[in-house]
Amino acid sequence: AGWFAILATGVDNLTIDNLKIDTNRDGMDIDCCRNVRVSNCTVNSPWDDAICPKSSFALGYARVTENVTVSNCYVTGGYQLGTLLDGTFKRLGPEFKQPIGRIKFGTESNGGFRNITISNCVFESCRGFALETVDGAVCEEITFTGITMRDIRNSPLFLRLGTRMRGPKGIPVGSLKRVLINNVVSSGALPELCSIVSGIPGHRIEDVKISDVYLHQLGGGTTAMAELNPLEKESDYPEPCMFGGLPATGLFLRHVKNIEMSNVEIAIEHPDARPAFWLHDVEGGDFFRVKTPRGSRAFAMRNVHEFRVFGSRNIKDTAVEQIANQVL
Template sequence: MVRFDVTRYGARGDGVTIDSPAINRAIEAAAAAGGGTVRLPAGTFASYSVRLRSNVILQLDRGATLLAAAPRDGAGFDHPGRGAGNAYQDFGHSHWRAALIWGEDLDHIGIAGPGRIDGAALVREMGPDSPPGTGDKAIALRLCRDVDIRDVTIVRGGHLAILPTGVDRLTIHNVTIDTVRDGINVDCCRDVRISGCTVNTHGDDAIVLKSSYALGRARTTERVTITGTTVSGYDPGTRLDGTRQRALPAAPDGDGPTGRIKLGTESTGGFRDIMVSGVVFERCRGLALETVDGGVLEDVTVQGVTMREVSNAPIFLRLGARLRGPAPRRPGRLRRITISDVTVDGADPRYPSTIAGLPGHPVEDVRLSGLRVRMRGGLSMTHAAGQPAELVNPFFFAEPAPRRPYAVPERARAYPEPSMFGVLPAWAFYVRHATGLRCDDVEIRFSEPDTRPAIVLDDVHCAQFRRLRLSTAGAPAFALRGVTGFALRDLDTTR
């Protein structure tokens, strides 16, 4: 493949000169030649928007940094564009051109390392009233095909470090991201493989799959594999430098560090055929599978996951009715979820693993097996009944907290987070509005005695538990309400 060195097109790489015009000239030359590799040699290339073209690979050599420069003298990043033209998602998710690197309706494109992308001048969030020239994303792609992003490091990625929307056949491999908000945000995409990555995002999700209305239509996110990857919520920049600092105890929403893998919140189009395997969660929230905007979330397999220092529920499955999208507005479905071989240590005692549907709209066919979970413990029913203010995330609550045991609010339209229900009246599992639940070979212990029931089932039908190992502190192993088809075999509550 023909190589095009950006210095031959006028790039200086001195960290001061704005080199994006030269980089874009090199990209246009490669496109005119039928394709090629545009090379950034060692140096710091201060830049505004870099515009990708079909059949072009942007390669950052070792020692090369593409640096997002601050707008000045009337120059800056590209105008964000017209966007989706609807109100069903925020501005950042529905505008792509105000990015350090962007492309729309392209084929066979790539971004390759081992160099670095530094979004120093990117903002955490922007809107229609942001000053001209403002940029908010490191990489943004819309309606592209056959995309390969590999071997690069991204720091300070702005609102979204990598935002592919409506992208098919996408590979993200061996990418390191250490940023302040979302790391990899895969929206309305199909045939995606994320492998061998390290993503640290204290203040937002590390890897999140979405199916929003950003394209002006509902589109399913499907056939996605996430494997051999680490996600974390250490202080920004400290995963990359190796110090893994913990000075920031909470994310901007008031909960603990984010840094997790999540499906949702935007979920108009739904999710199908998702595999997560061989992933490590460190100092961050647990796995979240959420559909609240009418889409169907189905056929998800999670296996071989390790979690340490979990700042909320290790596993959170939520079918809600926020219904952020056009009519008809009705809840979707969450079904056929398999989670196996998961090890968790040091999970927040307020929020047990939670499966929560809606009245008349249950979560269906969940299989859990081979779980080894250690909660921090130390709470009681007094905490669940009283809901102390310091244990409740004020960001999500517009109603008074419940004041009696088991008065767990439905919050059908609320933004989905484990903290949305307050401190729950169970320490291991809380399951409500579900059918077809099966748990096999599950061990859940606490480090400090917790006197809430271990497992609460409320409006649950056809629930089977086999080979269950639980800590005990004098409270019942199960509390059941409105449960049918319950079966328990081989329960061990010895310490």
């Protein structure tokens, strides 16, 4: 394909089932649509996103993309163009370091995303899952479950609330809340970028639950990386690499309210000087039965309120109302 393989704008009651797509642009753009079912599809899109719900101003007004299910799909950016479709499955060479090929919500995010489920999908040789609201969209009631990820080329999980604000002037900042992520396994993710949940000053991501998740990173982070405090970049184009190298091996959490993690393991292939979890401006953080690499710090925290960790191996049960700056 020379352009988006599927571009659906303002379409309701849409079903996309059992397609194989091999493209140099987006596989599917589902924009301002309601009641959408995407299932049993295979998408190879090395240079762009595989399945990409949007909520733009294409209709001349902001319209929510809602009631969407994406299930039983395989997304990748790892194959030479056309070789997935013809069945030869020829891998791209090692010089192609940043294939895309992911499931991403955004970047266009004017109307919002609501009542969305992504389930039983496979990510391979591509970027991780991205959930973005940067143009004023309200993003809520999202589940991401039953996912395998292998050879992920940036953050396995990327949740971003920002203020690019492409659209009519005067639109208020959006929101991102009520997100459930569970039963996810990721292996071989690149060392520079851990998973990210990041709002902006004055606008936190809220009500996130992450459970039964195994995140395997290549590791190798240095002491200098552990001391990083990345710039906010509130209005920049949202992409995990926007912050540069990150000061955590597992999860980077900034400007977040009410986040809960249970049965989450952070594993590394090579020794890493960074903490597993990095928290800044977090209100309400509960960590139950988390497992972090031996010999590494578990938490680095700044300006954190109502923090608890309990039932976790090699981490002392701790409950603190307010933390200015502490390593645990």
